[in-house]
Amino acid sequence: MRLYLAALQLESFRNYDSLSIRFSPGLNVLHGDNAQGKTNLLEAIHFLATGKSHRTSRDQDLIQEGKDALRARAEVVRKTGSIDLELQYGHETRKQLKINGIPERKIARLVGSLAAVLFSPDDLQLLKGPPSGRRRFLDLELSQISQNYLHHLMTYNRLLAQRNTLLKQPVVDEGLMAVYDEQLVESGAQLIVRRAEAVRRLSPIAARYHEMLSDGREGLRLAYQSQGADEGGQPDLLETADRLRRALTRVRHEERRRQVTLVGPHRDDLAIWVAGRDARLYASQGQQRTAVLALKLAELQFMTEEIGEAPLLLLDDVASELDPHRRHYLLAAVQEGVQSFITCTDLDDLMVRQWPAEHRLFRVRSGTVNLDEKGLA
Numbered sequence: 417m418r419l420y421l422a423a424l425q426l427e428s429f430r431n432y433d434s435l436s437i438r439f440s441p442g443l444n445v446l447h448g449d450n451a452q453g454k455t456n457l458l459e460a461i462h463f464l465a466t467g468k469s470h471r472t473s474r475d476q477d478l479i480q481e482g483k484d485a486l487r488a489r490a491e492v493v494r495k496t497g498s499i500d501l502e503l504q505y506g507h508e509t510r511k512q513l514k515i516n517g518i519p520e521r522k523i524a525r526l527v528g529s530l531a532a533v534l535f536s537p538d539d540l541q542l543l544k545g546p547p548s549g550r551r552r553f554l555d556l557e558l559s560q561i562s563q564n565y566l567h568h569l570m571t572y573n574r575l576l577a578q579r580n581t582l583l584k585q586p587v588v589d590e591g592l593m594a595v596y597d598e599q600l601v602e603s604g605a606q607l608i609v610r611r612a613e614a615v616r617r618l619s620p621i622a623a624r625y626h627e628m629l630s631d632g633r634e635g636l637r638l639a640y641q642s643q644g645a646d647e648g649g650q651p652d653l654l655e656t657a658d659r660l661r662r663a664l665t666r667v668r669h670e671e672r673r674r675q676v677t678l679v680g681p682h683r684d685d686l687a688i689w690v691a692g693r694d695a696r697l698y699a700s701q702g703q704q705r706t707a708v709l710a711l712k713l714a715e716l717q718f719m720t721e722e723i724g725e726a727p728l729l730l731l732d733d734v735a736s737e738l739d740p741h742r743r744h745y746l747l748a749a750v751q752e753g754v755q756s757f758i759t760c761t762d763l764d765d766l767m768v769r770q771w772p773a774e775h776r777l778f779r780v781r782s783g784t785v786n787l788d789e790k791g792l793a
């Protein structure tokens with residue numbers, strides 16, 4: 417089973433003035449020159465799935481230049497029925513969510529409507545880039561399958577910001593600090609336990625994909641690295657909270673000196689080993705591509721298992737970044753009962769002959785999207 421996006425409407429979103437479009441439940445190819453709006457379209461889908469853009473943390477950037485507010489609306493088909501999802505956001509108004517026409521107070525209520533795995537050229541930096549990218553990879557995946565996780569993540573981030581502000585005061589209020597510490601430990605332990613469990617499950621799935629992609633030559637292993645968890649073990653909530661509490665006590669003086677919170681899930685990392693070596697340090701270009709692809713395919717499978725339906729697969733110009741062998745595996749995933757959206761400037765990169773019958777080809781040109789009736793034939 418898969419969930420799918422049947423229709424999308426945009427108003428004043430990036431370079432889309434007004435757009436209304438219906439998609440294939442199978443493959444959707446978005447073809448056009450550079451800077452026409454292909455990525456903006458995937459960004460809109462990601463925005464509806466997660467409440468956030470995948471490439472900016474500044475929501476204002478999404479509003480069309482010269483306009484006051486944007487609107488994005490999706491018709492999502494799930495096995496339980498269809499869902500009408502709407503997000504509005506303005507320079508003067510905060511983000512507003514409606515599900516089936518009913519306003520929801522919390523954006524976190526988005527979880528459970530639309531889910532997506534996005535793969536863009538930036539992801540190729542996942543291995544060699546800073547740990548924040550790898551934490552984000554885990555957070556995005558878990559936030560989309562669990563409202564509870566998203567709730568803890570938002571709580572943790574808020575507490576962390578408050579605690580860091582407190583640490584910067586000339587005189588630290590010890591009573592308040594003790595309260596923050598306890599709350600931070602509580603939500604932090606939740607994040608660590610959920611992330612570590614997800615990594616434990618992702619590891620063998622990613623290893624399987626990796627083995628296929630490297631013709632069985634190289635093994636891949638993932639581990640969650642945290643001061644609050646045993647590497648590889650299955651952490652227990654109380655034990656993790658205890659560890660975190662002890663770690664906070666240990667770094668107490670150092671934190672006062674540096675005026676920032678030094679332990680917790682915001683400092684953790686996802687370790688990736690390829691052929692027994694730390695890929696974050698040693699992976700070659702080719703090894704990085706293979707490992708990232710294996711991670712993304714594993715994410716898709718893991719989310720499918722968790723949600724009970726395959727999420728959307730959004731591929732932003734990645735086919736051109738991969739060699740034919742890796743591309744073949746990626747495109748095979750596209751055909752296995754997943755609704756996918758692929759942007760490209762050159763259709764030849766997509767190995768058109770292998771495409772399933774259930775597809776639509778769209779031409780994207782300066783903020784307009786037109787269905788090409790001939791399709792990929």
Ligand SMILES: Nc1ncnc2c1ncn2[C@@H]1O[C@H](COP(=O)(O)OP(=O)(O)OP(=O)(O)O)[C@@H](O)[C@H]1O
Pocket residue numbers: 429430431432448449450451452453454455456457477478479480481733759761780
């Ligand atoms: N807030 C905005 N208001 C209006 N136009 C915008 C806004 N943000 C971006 N754009 C425009 O959107 C276009 C970029 O679109 P997009 O990033 O989707 O390109 P693309 O079609 O994916 O191209 P490429 O193949 O180069 O990635 C640019 O012309 C840019 O000026």
